Amino acid sequence: MKLIGLDVGAKRIGVAFGDSEMRLATPVGVIERKSIDADARALAHYLREYDATQWIVGLPRNMDDSRGFQAETIVRYAEQLANVVAVRPLFWDERLTTIEATRRLHEIPAHTKRKSRATLDALAAAVILQDYLDTQTS
Numbered sequence: 001m002k003l004i005g006l007d008v009g010a011k012r013i014g015v016a017f018g019d020s021e022m023r024l025a026t027p028v029g030v031i032e033r034k035s036i037d038a039d040a041r042a043l044a045h046y047l048r049e050y051d052a053t054q055w056i057v058g059l060p061r062n063m064d065d066s067r068g069f070q071a072e073t074i075v076r077y078a079e080q081l082a083n084v085v086a087v088r089p090l091f092w093d094e095r096l097t098t099i100e101a102t103r104r105l106h107e108i109p110a111h112t113k114r115k116s117r118a119t120l121d122a123l124a125a126a127v128i129l130q131d132y133l134d135t136q137t138s
Helices: 036-049 069-085 097-107 117-135
Strands: 002-008 012-019 024-032 054-059 089-093
Touching: 002 036, 002 069, 002 117, 012 036, 012 117, 024 036, 024 117, 036 069, 054 069, 054 117, 069 089, 089 117
Parallel strands: 002 054, 054 089
Antiparallel strands: 002 012, 012 024
16 A cells, blocks of 8 residues: 655645555655645645555654644644545654654765755654554554
């Protein structure tokens, strides 16, 4: 199965592509948040471009596993997107993914990357999606 992973932020959404057969997630871009309709069109574009049948959304749970305000905000936002793209999201615990994405970003040689918040957002989406893929059984 082909999947799109999202790291939803207030201004941008990091996007990653993954394949459950290969068990590999790759950062592919960023959606600049504008409106539900515009964001849903951008998501639908990624779903079509990568022939993905499912999308995974990082859910920022608290360290005690509860859902806080930010998690509830993301659930509502993803449900609004789902109403437009007609594909329900799966939510995945994203605790500490930004820390992992930052660590990975620093491992990339400086001459081969453009360090930016957008790069970090896409990398965080790949970390979320890779974590999901790593827990799935064949």
